[in-house]
Amino acid sequence: MxxxxxxxxxxxxxxxxxxxxxxxxxxxxxxxxxxxxxxxxxxxxxxxxxxxxxxxxxxxxxxxxxxxxxxxxxxxxxxxxSVINLDLQQNLNEVAIPDLPDEVLPYLLASRYCNSDLFVEMANRSFGWMEQGYSRVKAIEQWIYNNIFYVSGSSDQFTTATDVLIHRAGVCRDFAHLGIALCRALGIPARMVVGYVEIENFLPDFHAIFEAYLEGGWVLFDPTRLAPVENLIRIGTGIDAGDVAxxxxxxxxxxxxxxxxxxxxxxx
Amino acid sequence: MxxxxxxxxxxxxxxxxxxxxxxxxxxxxxxxxxxxxxxxxxxxxxxxxxxxxxxxxxxxxxxxxxxxxxxxxxxxxxxxxSVINLDLQQNLNEVAIPDLPDEVLPYLLASRYCNSDLFVEMANRSFGWMEQGYSRVKAIEQWIYNNIFYVSGSSDQFTTATDVLIHRAGVCRDFAHLGIALCRALGIPARMVVGYVEIENFLPDFHAIFEAYLEGGWVLFDPTRLAPVENLIRIGTGIDAGDVAxxxxxxxxxxxxxxxxxxxxxxx
Amino acid sequence: MxxxxxxxxxxxxxxxxxxxxxxxxxxxxxxxxxxxxxxxxxxxxxxxxxxxxxxxxxxxxxxxxxxxxxxxxxxxxxxxxSVINLDLQQNLNEVAIPDLPDEVLPYLLASRYCNSDLFVEMANRSFGWMEQGYSRVKAIEQWIYNNIFYVSGSSDQFTTATDVLIHRAGVCRDFAHLGIALCRALGIPARMVVGYVEIENFLPDFHAIFEAYLEGGWVLFDPTRLAPVENLIRIGTGIDAGDVAxxxxxxxxxxxxxxxxxxxxxxx
Amino acid sequence: MxxxxxxxxxxxxxxxxxxxxxxxxxxxxxxxxxxxxxxxxxxxxxxxxxxxxxxxxxxxxxxxxxxxxxxxxxxxxxxxxSVINLDLQQNLNEVAIPDLPDEVLPYLLASRYCNSDLFVEMANRSFGWMEQGYSRVKAIEQWIYNNIFYVSGSSDQFTTATDVLIHRAGVCRDFAHLGIALCRALGIPARMVVGYVEIENFLPDFHAIFEAYLEGGWVLFDPTRLAPVENLIRIGTGIDAGDVAxxxxxxxxxxxxxxxxxxxxxxx
CATH class of the missing domain: 2.60.40.2250 (Immunoglobulin-like)
Structure with missing residues (x-):
């Protein structure tokens, strides 16, 4: 604690x-x-x-x-x-859509900045063949970390997940948008989480990460890898950056x- | 009745x-x-x-x-x-944002298909100078009716309000999306309404229109002009077509x- | 012959x-x-x-x-x-931009369907680190072959290289557009080639591939892998599909x- | 002179x-x-x-x-x-496509920043009904002047004509792109012209306008209205800003x- x-x-x-x-x-x-x-x-x-x-x-x-x-x-x-039991987490399955609670379904829909409907082919091609579960979302997180540059000023308030996929650069909200869009395109509910976290060598600012709905509930992922997700003090949860500014x-x-x-x- | x-x-x-x-x-x-x-x-x-x-x-x-x-x-x-008193309706004012109920605020946000954040300049240039109120939303409805062609098959499930603005063609959902995006860009809450309505010479299908929040509550508009709005039996209300399919x-x-x-x- | x-x-x-x-x-x-x-x-x-x-x-x-x-x-x-000497081809270097002939420079510019200016980050991230030369363009061809589905009807006359990158599906012209865009983004001149070729199990149609400018001249690549490039009877050469319809x-x-x-x- | x-x-x-x-x-x-x-x-x-x-x-x-x-x-x-005879100019007809010289046809094609293929509906809806000729291109120029704001920094090197149509703001190159796209969509060849011109209250910079092909040849238009077109010293002519930077x-x-x-x- x-x-x-x-x-x-x-x-x-x-x-x-x-x-x-x-x-x-x-x-x-x-x-x-x-x-x-x-x-x-x-x-x-x-x-x-x-x-x-x-x-x-x-x-x-x-x-x-x-x-x-x-x-x-x-x-x-x-x-x-928030004590994260990594051993436990690594074995979490995805939840089949019929088993998703009603209130979780909206997090499968495309939103303004997470235009997941456009990602269906790409997500399935790149991640569809993987074993389902925590490790698949982790692979998404890893792919974003490997393929998107963190560049201040490289995006603006209009930047969507497809923009990020093309330009390969963004800030924390863009990383989260891309992660959310990929998850939703695969049928994994996902949403944005904003909060306070200390990041070395960065000026103080709010941070944005995402969480995906797996067996047992929502699990946090941060494709920027700028700070451990368990260090975040949560402010709010949103469909995308639009409702958690x-x-x-x-x-x-x-x-x-x-x-x-x-x-x-x-x-x- | x-x-x-x-x-x-x-x-x-x-x-x-x-x-x-x-x-x-x-x-x-x-x-x-x-x-x-x-x-x-x-x-x-x-x-x-x-x-x-x-x-x-x-x-x-x-x-x-x-x-x-x-x-x-x-x-x-x-x-x-639904008895519409047109005399009354025509005199409805817009509601200043500070006076909007909390639960109406989400209908000001951009959504997947109503990307109103991109319409701010265009909406203000075209409709910003008009007298506020019912007549302004009616002018938006009229502009869409005048400038967008109703063409079956001209759009698909990915079509956004900006796509419609450029291509100038769509079906009822696209007309509604454009109306909603223009309203939100002007600070007028707006949302999609789907329902049953009889349209002459059309095969039976669901219909989509929109409603804007004015003094006294939500008011219906149909930029397709295919049927009187008071003929609609309402099924549901949504941010855009995404949540009322x-x-x-x-x-x-x-x-x-x-x-x-x-x-x-x-x-x- | x-x-x-x-x-x-x-x-x-x-x-x-x-x-x-x-x-x-x-x-x-x-x-x-x-x-x-x-x-x-x-x-x-x-x-x-x-x-x-x-x-x-x-x-x-x-x-x-x-x-x-x-x-x-x-x-x-x-x-x-067209006798292709693969041994020779595999050793071709790229041409440094100062050494490009004047008339080849236009094939570095972005065009309507090969919007290469948007691919600079992605191309450099994915292919920038590779050894320059024939093998790098071959890697681009391979990546497209691996990551884009050939699906008739999945694209239309408006489809650009970025659309293909996102939707991960297209026909021969789309495969070529993506190859061209990636090459140009890396500073390798590239253009579309259309012609006649026999493709097993396909209805007769025109085919589109691309060529990249390497040491010694233009070299053909076909990311669809539907037929050997040396089987093509060439009709014309273009900036993109717009000028070789x-x-x-x-x-x-x-x-x-x-x-x-x-x-x-x-x-x- | x-x-x-x-x-x-x-x-x-x-x-x-x-x-x-x-x-x-x-x-x-x-x-x-x-x-x-x-x-x-x-x-x-x-x-x-x-x-x-x-x-x-x-x-x-x-x-x-x-x-x-x-x-x-x-x-x-x-x-x-360049002595412009306005009386003469105002009576210029458009040139029917069969009568266009071969070398003018490329200026009907869509290009990277003048994506005229997306403007066909909009252009025809807004300008298709007008009498053909100089006055129609002048109406396009006037529409742009009336509907787009000149705002330094509101666009960048990726901005296309459709972006300008939506955001309603841009600089001289964007105004020209939109004019060119609208002309091409109507079957009027159009291209960008860059040059030197003095503009009051502006820092010295290059200027971009457009010319449309009418009876008798190319005619200059400047939707920014920042300076008389006959004051321009021409540097070059291009498909769009891509080839006349x-x-x-x-x-x-x-x-x-x-x-x-x-x-x-x-x-x-």
Whole structure:
């Protein structure tokens, strides 16, 4: 068990009145326990939290008038008790589609950035012959790691999984999109997970990985290999980057500072 | 008030064992009352109904082994009491984003076939200057009707709203996708509606239109202009065609017959 | 040396007056000698031949008024003296760009269906590390053969090399486009070659392969592996399928019959 | 008649040995006479000029080893005698395809950035009903001017005409690509023209416009409306931006300075 301290500081200039939906708080999830957390805005402002019915993401919604400085501050202490038993994990089977729970089926559908319907041939050609199970998803993760370059600025908010497949470069969200698209094309439910994680030699930023539904539940994979998946403090879960952006906004803003920081100490 | 009789007959050859999710039953919705309905399969088979938490679609899920003939039969009597007050409708305003209910926000996001994030410039250039409200969405409907050809076979299951914008041809689902993408790009929540409707000179088929969220709720639009929107018996509501297909399947099948029939009689 | 007999019979219904550009005659090329040839139209019609200045393709141009039947008949006897010395070929180097002749440079540029500019990362990642020369282009040919399915009807006239890379299926023109795109992305000039070849178990049709510019000149490759490249009687050479279609037309027609036949007999 | 003074100064850091093809000299063209010109490189280097057989562009080819500074200097005095007779021009007809010269036909084909094959429906729907001739191409120019924003940095070297149609923003090359694609889709040959022109309030840069083939020959159009087309000193003519880049290079460079300057004085 590990205790982590999260601090997230965002600063904006609000050029025109803007409606925000933030997704920055640690999730309530079996793998982690929020010991304490604090969310504040400067200047102070009314806000509310709402949850989507499928994924239980903790969306924060608020409206800010034009101003030179609007700050979001979140800090939390979270206990991570995700103990991954690799021996166990390596033997997980895939779940035959008839055995998938109803609520997992939507994660087989193509989405804006994970256009898995276009990957059916490629996925089957490259991974269809492999033995099903954890090792097949691991092979996808490995293929992405081997074949896609991690290049900051090589993609943008319009980049889809097929774009990544062609250009062979992207950032963490693109790696996750490609992994998700390949899994769905093979009939393996998959979705995006965003969270806090410490990555050596990288500026603090949010991280995106993916999880695939195998026997026994969702299993995390990170094709960037930038940090162990069990180090991630989970914020939310999404169909793709579209519904788990740390900030969705309607208005006109300038992002001045983004600083999600996570520090951990092993408990005694 | 109108009473409609729906009959839907589907026939498949099941080449390999297949998991089906059907969406063919009339929806439980304020605009219509299901007086009676009957769903049966030949050969008979175990099935279950499940609902997605956001849209309350009535998905039917079942598993069929390989066989030469598998038939789905649905019939229902539905009372449609959607009385559209055009005078009222024409004066509806759009809803400012801060005033949108939380559960409506997802209908602003780009989706696989409604890639609205790519339409922001075009939508604002063409419709951004117009007076906001019902008349603006009506102008979008009119523009699509004027500029897109209805051509059977001109699109396929991969066709997106940008494809339609370029090729200028499609079928009902493509018209709806384009309408939805343009609305979302302007900040107007929009989603797909599928249902039964009688269209003169067309073979019986399911129909797809869209609805936009305006002051007071969701309002129906049909850019194909093939039938009055108030004639539609609603089956379901979706982000785009991906989650409201009449049949989603995993396996190998041949569709032999598809025959959704609707007949109506005006009540005395 | 081999003598081949070519017969090409095309039949059209001309719905509206149509301007045709045909490219169906055997090319004047060092690898082959046209012993005799005959081109005729039924009904007879005025036509002229013109050559493009770069590629010396033998375009036939003519104008046909509306009629129920318009036939094109071409037959030729061609000696093929393309003796491929595999030992020699296997040792061919690539040509450094500074050493490429001026007239070869255009075959490095991206074209409509060979969008090689999008392949730079992928090509370098997959083939950039290999030893340069004939074996590298052969590796590209092999990769396409291994990873793309030959499926009639899986592509259309809009299909580009990136589409093929994603969908992993196509016909001969698509295989050639992908080979060309990958070569150009690596700095190896490449172009499409169309011609007559006999393919077992296939209906008679034109074939498309590609050639890459290596030390000593252009070398043929066929990623479909459907027939030995030295069996091809060459019709023309193009940037991509756009400028070597067997028929380019402006008007309205129905293609009733297409039958390019090639038979060969080994000389004594 | 107007006499113009052109100065073009380019400066590069050559990171790795690079092969260049420059296209920066004034063209030999009936609309203009080169009175004198001077091309030099610093440090001095061997170079040669070659012309493509179709378009007679004056390509300069040279090889530069790695160095901190490599400069290209071109200056010329050019007399422009393009007197446009607007009265005459406004009455120009289109040329029926059977009457097009053979060498003009390639300008009907789709190219990498002018993917006109995708525009057939849209072009015919929007412009097909108009009276044919100069006024129709002018209507295309006007439509682009009205519907596309000129935004520096809104496009890149991969941007095609369909991308521009969707995003509704671009720079001069994108405006030209869209005009060319629309013309070709309507059966009007069209091609890109690059040159020197003075544009108020813009930093010095090369400009791209397009010309369409009408009765009597090629006619210039500029959908950006940034400068009168008759002010342009022509450098070259291309299928699209791919073959008329001012610099095509194979190697690794940094562009330090680009400064094409044109000044004109009316002759007495």
């Amino acid at each position: 590990t205790t982590c301290k999260i601090q997230c500081h965002l600063k904006y200039k609000i050029v025109q009145a803007t409606e925000f939906v933030f997704l920055i708080q640690a999730a309530h999830h079996p793998d982690q326990t929020i010991i304490e957390e604090q969310l504040s805005f400067n200047p102070p402002i009314a806000w509310r939290e709402f949850h989507d019915p499928s994924q239980q993401n903790r969306y924060i919604r608020l409206h800010v008038e034009a101003c030179d400085s609007f700050e979001v501050n979140y800090c939390a202490t979270v206990e991570r008790h 740390f900030s969705t906004f309607y208005g006109e803003i300038e992002l001045i500072k983004i600083e999600p920081i996570i520090t951990q100490k092993l408990d005694d | 109108t009473t409609c009789k729906i009959q839907c007959h589907l026939k498949y050859k099941i080449v390999q064992a297949t998991e089906f999710v059907f969406l063919i039953q009339a929806a439980h919705h304020p605009d219509q009352t299901i007086i009676e309905e009957q769903l049966s399969f030949n050969p008979p088979i175990a099935w279950r109904e499940f609902h997605d938490p956001s849209q309350q679609n009535r998905y039917i899920r079942l598993h069929v082994e390989a066989c030469d003939s598998f038939e789905v039969n649905y019939c229902a009597t539905v009372e449609r009491h 009449f049949s989603t399947f995993y396996g190998e099948i041949e569709l032999i017959k598809i025959e959704p029939i609707i007949t109506q009689k005006l009540d005395d | 081999t003598t081949c007999k070519i017969q090409c019979h095309l039949k059209y219904k001309i719905v509206q007056a149509t301007e045709f550009v045909f490219l169906i005659q055997a090319a004047h090329h060092p690898d082959q000698t046209i012993i005799e040839e005959q081109l005729s139209f039924n009904p007879p019609i005025a036509w002229r031949e013109f050559h493009d200045p770069s590629q010396q393709n033998r375009y036939i141009r003519l104008h046909v008024e509306a009629c129920d039947s318009f036939e094109v008949n071409y037959c030729a006897t061609v000696e093929r003296h 067997f028929s380019t037309f402006y008007g309205e027609i129905e293609l009733i019959k297409i039958e390019p036949i090639i038979t060969q007999k080994l000389d004594d | 107007t006499t113009c003074k052109i100065q073009c100064h380019l400066k590069y850091k050559i990171v790795q040995a690079t092969e260049f093809v420059f296209l920066i000299q004034a063209a030999h063209h009936p609309d203009q006479t080169i009175i004198e010109e001077q091309l030099s490189f610093n440090p001095p280097i061997a170079w040669r000029e070659f012309h493509d057989p179709s378009q007679q562009n004056r390509y300069i080819r040279l090889h530069v080893e790695a160095c901190d500074s490599f400069e290209v200097n071109y200056c010329a005095t050019v007399e422009r005698h 001012f610099s095509t290079f194979y190697g690794e460079i940094e562009l330090i300075k680009i400064e094409p300057i044109i000044t004109q004085k009316l002759d007495d």
